[in-house]
Structures are given as C-alpha cells and as structure tokens.
Amino acid sequence: MDDVGLQEVVDALAVRLGRSVAVDDAGMRLLAASRHVGDEDAARVHSVLRREAAAENIRWVLSLGIASWHGPGRIEANPALGADARVCVPVRRHGALLGYLWLIDYGHREFIVRDIVRSETGWWDGNPTTLHPRPPAVAAAARADAITDKQAVLDHAxxxxxxxxxxxxxxxxxxxxxxxxxxxxxxxxxxxKSDLCALRRKDAPSYVSRSCYGTSQ
Structure with a gap:
C-alpha cells in the first residue's frame, strides 16, 4: 500500500471510530495521521509536526515491549512526556512487524477493538437470532416467561x-x-444486577466503564 492509500485508510477509520488515528512504521516514524477531534496530546502534536515521535517517547514505549506484542495493548499515561493513555495495535504480516496503529485512549482497549471490528465487518454478530430481533423488552419478557424456576436463576447468579x-x-x-x-x-x-454493577465499577479499568456501570445502579 502506498502512502496515499494508507492515508485514505487512516482517514476512513478515524471517521468510523470518531477518534484520531496515527500509524507509525516499525522504527516509530509517522506514516499517516488523521485529523484530530480534540483528543490530541503533546506527544501526538510533536509526532505530527516532526513526522516522528520524540526520542524519549520512543525509548519509553519500546521499553514496554510493544515490539513483541501480537495484539492490541493499552499504555498508561506518562504526563512527564506529555502522553495521555493510548492504545497500541501492532501491525504484522506473516508475523513480521510492519508498524503500529495508535489511538489516544478514550476508555478501554476492548471498546476500540470492538469499534474497529464493527467498522470493518458490519453490525451483525453472526447469530441468526439477531438478524430480525423483536424489541428488547419483548424479547426479555419472552425469556423470563420461559423460566419456570426464577428463584434458581437468582440463586445461581x-x-x-x-x-x-x-x-x-x-x-x-x-x-x-x-x-x-x-x-x-x-x-x-x-x-x-445493580449490586453486581457496583462491584464491577470498583474494578473497572477506565472512566468510561465506571460511568456506565454507575448509571446501571
């Protein structure tokens, strides 16, 4: 893929996710970056202006072992280096590291991975039941009506x-x-369920997750 093609992919992905996207090569030189949507930090601005990350930032992220990652990972913020928390997705082909896709973190890496998968594969989850579902309340009522021993469900939970x-x-x-x-x-x-959400909220790794669990209480 040439630089123009990569830029088009990055821009399209940014629109689908509603987040800015950047791609570096394996040497941490910037290959493509989308427009920002208010989520940029000092480290990203430096990378865009200089076309590569600052040397101290490169040393920092490489010290975390990202060159050996084979899946997405979350990197905690480093205020001293002007870096907010971010998600790093290694780009590999036949196992060989080609570069890194970066998204400044807005919650949890699972949310971002799900958004990427959904944007590329569509809304359907592969379950025929969800092709033409009934309204959620109707489906939930049908499930509950089918359970004759509701206390057993409560006890098992x-x-x-x-x-x-x-x-x-x-x-x-x-x-x-x-x-x-x-x-x-x-x-x-x-x-x-409210009690369970309160327990999950205590251990949630991101602000977004904690907020969502809080609204369910």
Whole structure:
C-alpha cells in the first residue's frame, strides 16, 4: 500500500471510530495521521509536526515491549512526556512487524477493538437470532416467561457473585432483570444486577466503564 492509500485508510477509520488515528512504521516514524477531534496530546502534536515521535517517547514505549506484542495493548499515561493513555495495535504480516496503529485512549482497549471490528465487518454478530430481533423488552419478557424456576436463576447468579465471577453473574441475571413489569422475582433481579454493577465499577479499568456501570445502579 502506498502512502496515499494508507492515508485514505487512516482517514476512513478515524471517521468510523470518531477518534484520531496515527500509524507509525516499525522504527516509530509517522506514516499517516488523521485529523484530530480534540483528543490530541503533546506527544501526538510533536509526532505530527516532526513526522516522528520524540526520542524519549520512543525509548519509553519500546521499553514496554510493544515490539513483541501480537495484539492490541493499552499504555498508561506518562504526563512527564506529555502522553495521555493510548492504545497500541501492532501491525504484522506473516508475523513480521510492519508498524503500529495508535489511538489516544478514550476508555478501554476492548471498546476500540470492538469499534474497529464493527467498522470493518458490519453490525451483525453472526447469530441468526439477531438478524430480525423483536424489541428488547419483548424479547426479555419472552425469556423470563420461559423460566419456570426464577428463584434458581437468582440463586445461581448469587453463587457466581460469591465465587468472584461477577461478569458471569451479570450474564445470568439479565435473563430476568431486563424483563418489564413488577414481578417480585424480576424486581429482585434488578436489585441484584445493580449490586453486581457496583462491584464491577470498583474494578473497572477506565472512566468510561465506571460511568456506565454507575448509571446501571
């Protein structure tokens, strides 16, 4: 891919993600950068103006082992170097390192990876059930109605919570918690879900995640 083609890809990806995108070669020289959307930091500005990162920034990120990464990783902020937290996605072909794709972090690397995958593969998750789904409340009510022993769901979610498997407990409790109405078991499920979200919020690695868990309480 020539420089023009790479720039077009970077610009298109930035529009899809709503985030600025930069790509360096394996030597940390800037190959392409999109327009910024208010997320630039001093390190990114230096890189764009000089066409390469500052020497101390290069030493810093390489010391984190990014040259050996085979998947995306999050790099914590380094205020002394003017660098906000960012996500680094190594670009490889047949295992050989070609460069790095960079996004200044707006939450958690999983969010960014999901956005990239969704932008390239579309909205469908591969499950035929989701091709033409019923409204969420209707689907949730149908699932809840199919469960004859709702207390068993509540008890299982509580056991998962007590075992430290909080995310799995959330998956289970949603079998009831998303249903409409004021059935006592559904109300209890919503309360348990709120408690589970509070637990997840304590361990959430990003501000965005903590905020989302907080609104669910």
């Amino acid at each position: 509580a056991r998962l919570r007590d075992a430290g498997r909080v995310q799995e407990a959330l998956h289970v409790i949603d079998l009831l918690a998303l249903a409409p109405g004021d059935d006592p078991n559904v109300v209890q499920a919503r309360k348990l």
